[in-house]
Amino acid sequence: MTKTLVLARRELASYFVSPMAYIVAALFLMGSGGWFFSEIFRQGNEASLRVLFDGMAMMMVAAVPLLTMKLISDELRSGTIETLMTAPVTEVEIVLGKFLGVLALYVILLAGTAVYLVLMALYGQPDAGVAVMGYVGMLLLGTAFIAVGVFASTLTRYQLVAAIIGIAVLALFTLVMPWMVRTASAPLNHLAARLNVMAYFQDFSRGTFDSRGVVFFLGSAVLFLFLSVKTLESRRWR
Amino acid sequence: MIDVQKLTKWYGRVLAVDSISFHVDKGMIVGLLGPNGAGKSTTMKVLTCFQPASSGRASVAGFDVLSQSLEVRKNVGYMPEAVPLYPEMRVREFLAFRAALRGIAARERAREIDRVAERCWLSQPENMLNRRLGELSRGYKQRVGLAEVLLHNPPVLILDEPTIGLDPAQIRAMRDLIKSLTPDHTVILSSHILAEVEQTCNHIIIIAGGRIAANGTPAELRQKVVGPSRVVAEVRGCEQAQLLEAAKKLPGVIDAEISPHGNWHRLLIRGGENSDLRNDVFQMAAGRNWQLRELRREVASLEDFFVQITYQQNLRTGQRLGATA
């Protein structure tokens, strides 16, 4: 556990000296800010908070893989994987450490969006339930998205490829699934509905707590972290 | 301390290490010597648990590299070939990170870092420990890599080409440092340079083409590999064919050849092991009234042996490449 935290801390610290983290943070905050203000004028207070969360979730499809792409890929490319994996740490500790490092950054990023809530509170009455559940949903969605990103990063030594794989997988579950729910026929659309990230997320962004969503997001996170550990282990054998 | 038995490593269809076995006792400094692509780094990667062998067994500090990998890794300090480091980290930050990863208690870290920094010549320019790793020169990266390896005082050190990229003064300092690690530590290092291994190590394993070509102390190797001795002589006053015929008739001659050298014949005779043909050559020339101006016995050096091995390996791999192309 301590080693996991040591690895997580190093990972988090490395983001503070990486231009990519600042670029992603700036784009995300600008994007969500722009989205928020344009919605607030169009729809008024009530709906805008929900729309803000939905928009933030969509942005994470691109933002998370851009943050996670370097995690293992860069260690593979630079060769530091060799010193890392010959240190007395297990693959589980490595994967969890990287995961927690990004999760910490993700929470910091989310905290930045609290500014919008403060602004809303100044000019009106934002729904506290929506706000709290929205953040719970963002956190759950984050764990699943980051796990996918970690996994993509274990697959290749090229960061760009890792980012593309991550974005593709996340887009499949966030954008393609809702579309399939609407257009596909009988058995397929039911399956799509069960895998539709946005459907689970929108329960939270409406201000309700959905245990199926918790299971879906945390289950996906565990699954992809498990796959990451297995891929990393299999790297030794190549 | 280290025991390797019939270790074999395939990379896909490339055979990198071919059934090698060797044993290293505690406190020894072992040099893995071999040409490029001999399998030195591959052997080290197996010993440090970075990659598993395809077959065979290896144990380090009494632990099996496959089944007790974590124990092995606790007892080994490994410096890979290219000394990979995180470019964005500062030297002290990196050493603290590795110390934490090695389970060194927080309050002891600063002291340990200062100790290894002192030992690896990193304390000198005042701000050294605050520099970013990505900005360091090759030699300084090497020093950081070595400092990192010494942090947790491991009983076994595995250093892949530790002196490559260092300046001459540093090479000497590194050599002294490595020597000072005995008898508490056991060291395996790799190199292409015989002279270096000869000076640093008390045991040499020469590998080529994934196999062990020779194995022993420098003195033992010299004894073992000093093959046929050669006698060089320069003779005048006879025909080339005449000289060759006479030379080949000398007792114990394996092979003789002649090349012109000005108006002298340069005669090269290979005799049996430890033979000395100088007197026979002198008698031959004197008996026939030929003029003799040089007479010298050459003993093959370890260097010759190593060059020969390298040459043979290159020839083989060259053929292999030629065959697959």
Ligand SMILES: Nc1ncnc2c1ncn2[C@@H]1O[C@H](COP(=O)(O)OP(=O)(O)OP(=O)(O)O)[C@@H](O)[C@H]1O
């Ligand atoms: N990851 C890899 N994939 C495929 N082949 C490899 C890999 N690593 C090494 N090899 C091959 O294995 C053989 C041994 O390589 P190794 O790196 O062990 O040699 P070396 O003795 O360390 O050489 P050098 O002195 O150049 O460092 C070479 O033929 C090399 O091409």
Ligand SMILES: [Mg+2]
């Ligand atoms: Mg090598």
